[in-house]
Amino acid sequence: MKKIPPFDLTEQYQVIGKEINASVAEVLASGHYIGGSHVEAFEQQFASYVGTTQCIACNSGTDALYLALRALNIGPGDEVITTPFTFVATAETISAVGAKPVFVDIDRQTFNLDLEQVEASITKGTRAILPVHLFGLPVNMSRLMAIAQAHHLFVIEDCAQATGAEWAGQKVGSIGHIGCFSFYPTKNLGACGDGGAVTTNDAAIAARIRRLRDHGRKGSYYYEELGVNSRLDAIQAAILQIKLRHLETWNNQRRAIAERYQQLLSPIPDITTPQEIPNGKSVWNQYTIRVLDRTPETDLSSRDRLRSQLQEKGVISMVYYPLPLHLQPAYSHLKYQPGNLPEAEQASREVLSLPMFPELSPEQQNQVVYSLKDCLL
Ligand SMILES: *Cc1c(COP(=O)(O)O)cnc(C)c1O
Numbered sequence: 001m002k003k004i005p006p007f008d009l010t011e012q013y014q015v016i017g018k019e020i021n022a023s024v025a026e027v028l029a030s031g032h033y034i035g036g037s038h039v040e041a042f043e044q045q046f047a048s049y050v051g052t053t054q055c056i057a058c059n060s061g062t063d064a065l066y067l068a069l070r071a072l073n074i075g076p077g078d079e080v081i082t083t084p085f086t087f088v089a090t091a092e093t094i095s096a097v098g099a100k101p102v103f104v105d106i107d108r109q110t111f112n113l114d115l116e117q118v119e120a121s122i123t124k125g126t127r128a129i130l131p132v133h134l135f136g137l138p139v140n141m142s143r144l145m146a147i148a149q150a151h152h153l154f155v156i157e158d159c160a161q162a163t164g165a166e167w168a169g170q171k172v173g174s175i176g177h178i179g180c181f182s183f184y185p186t187k188n189l190g191a192c193g194d195g196g197a198v199t200t201n202d203a204a205i206a207a208r209i210r211r212l213r214d215h216g217r218k219g220s221y222y223y224e225e226l227g228v229n230s231r232l233d234a235i236q237a238a239i240l241q242i243k244l245r246h247l248e249t250w251n252n253q254r255r256a257i258a259e260r261y262q263q264l265l266s267p268i269p270d271i272t273t274p275q276e277i278p279n280g281k282s283v284w285n286q287y288t289i290r291v292l293d294r295t296p297e298t299d300l301s302s303r304d305r306l307r308s309q310l311q312e313k314g315v316i317s318m319v320y321y322p323l324p325l326h327l328q329p330a331y332s333h334l335k336y337q338p339g340n341l342p343e344a345e346q347a348s349r350e351v352l353s354l355p356m357f358p359e360l361s362p363e364q365q366n367q368v369v370y371s372l373k374d375c376l377l
Contacts, residue, residue: 003314004355004364007186011359012250016242020192023238030234038237043197045244046181049164051174052199054206057232058213061160061182064196065093065130067230068156068178071208074099074127081121082130083113084324085344090132090158091325100334102126103326105341110277111288111351112139114343119147128154133162133172135320135353136188136254136285137276141167141175148176156180161285163188164251168279173199183240188254188283189247191236253358254284257365261287261354264369268376270294270302286320287356293349301349306375313371318353 013020027038039057047055058064074080076098082090084103091101104121107114111134118129129148131139139157148155155176159165163181165172173179181187183195198209211218216227258274265273272290276282291303307317324344326336338345354368 004316004360004367006316006318006353006355007357008359009185009190009357016246019242020239023242024235027234027238033234034231036234038234038241039232042232042237042241042244045241046197047199049244049247050171050179050181050199052179052201054200054203056198056206056209056213057237058196058198058209059230059232060194061158061180061184061187061196062089062093063213063228063230064180064182064198065089065156065158066096066228067209067212068180068198069093069097069099069128070212070227071178071205072128072154072156074154077125078127079123079125080128080130081113081118081126083132083134083344084326084341085111085321085347086132086134086158086325087160087321088325088328088330089160090130091331094130099127100125101325101331103324103334103336103341103344105343106347108343108347109275110137110139110280111135111274111347112137113144115140115143115147118144119151122147122151122153126151126153128156130156130158131176132158132160133165135274135288136162136165136283137274138162138165138167138172138280138282140277140280141170141172142279145175154178160184160187162283164247165283166281174201177202178205183236188251188285189240189243191243192239193233193236195232195236195240196230197232250358251283254356255282257356257358257360258282258284258287260362260365261369264365265289265372268373270376271372284356286318286353288320288351288353290347290350291352293346303350303352306372307352309375310371313374315355315368315371317355319351320353321351322348324348 043055078099157176160182179199183191212227270292
């Protein structure tokens with residue numbers, strides 16, 4: 001049987017490749033490769049898609065987070081509350097501006113920040129909350145914004161995995177003070193290389209981020225503060241404009257695949273399927289199940305065994321994330337111990353992300369499910 005990869009970008013290129021090639025050729029012929037009309041047009045289209053007045057394109061999702069933190073003057077002595085169950089960039093950027101990430105445990109059902117514990121972790125040093133809409137599922141933003149307002153905190157949404165997701169009918173990235181997006185190729189809206197964007201309704205924050213992404217420049221060769229080089233290439237902006245037109249269709253295809261997985265997988269014992277929450281519309285960047293752990297803590301987890309059995313059958317699954325950030329060697333100076341954030345730690349032992357991309361066919365999906373049943377029943 002043919003292998004089923006966790007994601008596959010080749011089929012998408014089969015469909016829109018001609019259009020992409022033509023627009024890349026146009027940029028190449030124009031002689032304008034950085035900034036310019038393609039970048040400005042994409043920024044406007046993306047702001048209008050997300051539902052904000054401002055969008056600033058940059059070089060990556062990581063840079064989007066860094067620029068957002070810088071623009072809010074978050075730095076040494078400040079604490080930012082975030083989740084340990086995320087890609088490293090979420091916390092890495094908090095550290096990069098000199099602030100301290102404060103890790104709060106996750107909710108078992110959603111894998112997102114446990115908002116009860118967020119409120120309990122606020123101190124005099126807390127400046128911001130940095131929620132991640134993990135795997136495409138939005139955080140309860142009504143509750144989170146109420147907590148932030150009560151304590152005068154900024155909210156920076158990490159939307160890297162959630163382009164197009166909605167909380168109560170509003171797109172993520174338009175609800176907090178700042179939204180940060182990644183256009184890494186496997187994200188819901190992916191470039192053909194690195195890319196990212198910041199969204200906000202605050203014109204002053206937007207103006208500052210525009211300067212910071214271009215070395216802090218104000219006017220020509222005049223600097224009131226130092227920034228970074230984090231511009232989006234014109235080629236990527238041209239490609240993203242084309243792909244943005246397909247995003248709703250692709251996200252709907254992901255939804256249909258998730259519904260089908262749910263129907264086919266729910267009867268299987270020892271597996272918990274991911275669920276949406278009331279008001280929370282997921283865009284399913286990942287379809288992540290839990291595999292009940294039946295082995296002692298010191299052994300290979302039941303999940304790890306299942307993962308290698310699936311691989312033998314040609315089904316390639318992924319583990320996001322095998323070690324939560326509070327236990328990473330890079331954060332040993334924060335002195336967290338195993339057991340401090342038990343839900344994140346248990347999730348790390350149980351999660352398994354199944355193949356998920358808009359072009360995944362019913363036949364491929366059946367093979368994933370048959371293989372899983374073969375291993376577990
Ligand atoms: C991908 C990702 C990022 C970083 O985006 P890059 O474009 O790869 O820099 C940040 N946060 C989360 C949750 C991500 O998944």
